Amino acid sequence: MLPPATDTLLDPVTMIDGFRLAGLIDASTGMVLASAQDVCDLSLATAAAGATDIAGVLSHLTGAMAVSDELEDVMVTFSNHFQLIRTLQLTPTQTVILLVILDRGRANLALARHTIRNFCASFAA
Amino acid sequence: MSEFAQFSAGPAADGAKPARPATDYAESLAGRLRRLEAGRSTGILPFSGRSDGAVYLRAGRVVGAESSRTPGFSATFPQTMSWQPDLVPTTTPLGVELAPTAVPEPLAAGAAPETLAAAVPQALAAGSTSPSDPSPNGRPAAGPAAIASAKKSVSGLLAQLLHIEPAIDAVLDLVLSQSAIGRFRTGKAHGEAEPISLSVDSLEAEIARRLHLVRQMASVVTADTAVSRSPRLNCTRVQVSALQWALLIRAGTATTSRTLARALGRSVFGTTTEVYRLIAMDLLSVADDAARDHDQTQRETFGLLEPCSGTLSFLRAVSDQKGDDGMPKLSDLLHQAGGGR
Numbered sequence: 190m191l192p193p194a195t196d197t198l199l200d201p202v203t204m205i206d207g208f209r210l211a212g213l214i215d216a217s218t219g220m221v222l223a224s225a226q227d228v229c230d231l232s233l234a235t236a237a238a239g240a241t242d243i244a245g246v247l248s249h250l251t252g253a254m255a256v257s258d259e260l261e262d263v264m265v266t267f268s269n270h271f272q273l274i275r276t277l278q279l280t281p282t283q284t285v286i287l288l289v290i291l292d293r294g295r296a297n298l299a300l301a302r303h304t305i306r307n308f309c310a311s312f313a314a
Numbered sequence: 315m316s317e318f319a320q321f322s323a324g325p326a327a328d329g330a331k332p333a334r335p336a337t338d339y340a341e342s343l344a345g346r347l348r349r350l351e352a353g354r355s356t357g358i359l360p361f362s363g364r365s366d367g368a369v370y371l372r373a374g375r376v377v378g379a380e381s382s383r384t385p386g387f388s389a390t391f392p393q394t395m396s397w398q399p400d401l402v403p404t405t406t407p408l409g410v411e412l413a414p415t416a417v418p419e420p421l422a423a424g425a426a427p428e429t430l431a432a433a434v435p436q437a438l439a440a441g442s443t444s445p446s447d448p449s450p451n452g453r454p455a456a457g458p459a460a461i462a463s464a465k466k467s468v469s470g471l472l473a474q475l476l477h478i479e480p481a482i483d484a485v486l487d488l489v490l491s492q493s494a495i496g497r498f499r500t501g502k503a504h505g506e507a508e509p510i511s512l513s514v515d516s517l518e519a520e521i522a523r524r525l526h527l528v529r530q531m532a533s534v535v536t537a538d539t540a541v542s543r544s545p546r547l548n549c550t551r552v553q554v555s556a557l558q559w560a561l562l563i564r565a566g567t568a569t570t571s572r573t574l575a576r577a578l579g580r581s582v583f584g585t586t587t588e589v590y591r592l593i594a595m596d597l598l599s600v601a602d603d604a605a606r607d608h609d610q611t612q613r614e615t616f617g618l619l620e621p622c623s624g625t626l627s628f629l630r631a632v633s634d635q636k637g638d639d640g641m642p643k644l645s646d647l648l649h650q651a652g653g654g655r
Contacts, residue, residue: 213472217588218581219523220520222476235633238627241628253595255549255552282560284555
């Protein structure tokens with residue numbers, strides 16, 4: 190996990206209502222590149238590893254289905270929180286995963302997704 | 315010989331000098347780095363053996379690393395340090411000249427990472443891509459110039475973050491190779507600090523996580539397992555990512571993840587995980603069955619591997635062994651791997 194000095198990278202997503210945790214993860218290695226956390230009751234390492242596995246499985250599914258489509262994002266609903274996972278193609282050979290966990294009681298999923306989509310647009314070359 | 319054979323505590327099957335217990339090696343390396351961190355040391359810790367290489371430290375933090383068996387030296391070499399001529403040879407173990415006068419700009423973007431990072435939230439806070447598109451939180455939308463600046467900043471900062479990958483890849487290779495740790499050589503730091511540095515704790519946790527993943531993959535593929543494109547597909551259509559396609563077109567004849575990593579300028583570990591996924595999709599296969607059987611025999615001899623689950627799980631890599639911060643600890647993992655004999 191990289192140093193906290195890099196974590197301001199994720200400040201835009203920390204402004205989302207109900208924000209609890211965010212991480213930017215290298216899709217190939219699973220390494221957390223940057224993170225931000227509102228409270229410490231969630232394990233970033235576990236959440237990031239889970240998001241990497243989910244993205245990997247869905248990419249495998251996309252490959253097997255071969256319908257000329259790409260994974261854009263994943264929304265997982267738990268009883269108390271949302272997990273949003275979005276893949277970002279930085280270069281043709283470099284993909285990162287953005288994971289955002291929100292408090293379900295305080296978050297507006299549509300607005301959150303809008304903000305995350307705009308944030309991810311900032312990564313486009 | 316596969317990485318895991320080198321990493322194991324058992325004797326080498328090819329008659330080479332028996333490896334030291336992996337636990338001893340890991341504890342020795344972690345101990346060395348912790349002492350250097352405590353002393354806020356600046357300089358180079360060289361390695362020699364199956365992999366030659368070095369770990370670079372600045373004020374006790376790891377700012378770069380290199381290994382002769384991994385690509386990416388130029389990306390990780392700390393360019394804001396010089397070494398005292400009386401203590402250091404003119405070349406590193408890899409033959410790269412350490413010119414004391416060479417002090418390039420610390421950042422390609424020309425700004426400190428803190429500056430870049432601070433600019434991003436300001437420009438992106440509005441969350442809008444158009445001046446006429448108000449942000450959902452009611453803040454004024456950023457103009458095109460601000461958005462363009464933010465894109466450049468975010469991309470630049472992320473590129474810097476990704477530059478640490480070759481260093482971690484090199485350290486992983488040095489650990490797997492159990493290269494001999496040399497005498498620390500003091501250096502001098504000047505200019506701004508490297509954009510990215512790692513604490514020893516962070517490095518240890520990341521290496522431990524990767525070792526767990528290497529262990530998961532090793533019954534199918536290692537960085538040195540020869541693979542080739544499968545001669546025929548079991549399905550009519552398949553879709554792959556750009557990276558996977560880049561790997562596939564280079565794997566027409568037998569090659570290894572390490573060779574592919576060099577060809578693409580990517581980390582060996584990251585390339586091996588992608589090769590593993592391509593094998594799972596039946597697009598790549600192990601090129602030489604005899605070599606695979608030989609590797610498997612070695613792995614079974616060393617007792618390091620459990621039957622392959624067939625699934626690479628990043629989650630399992632952090633949930634099987636957790637430290638206080640939720641990340642696996644290298645020493646625990648190596649005790650687990652090498653302590654059974």
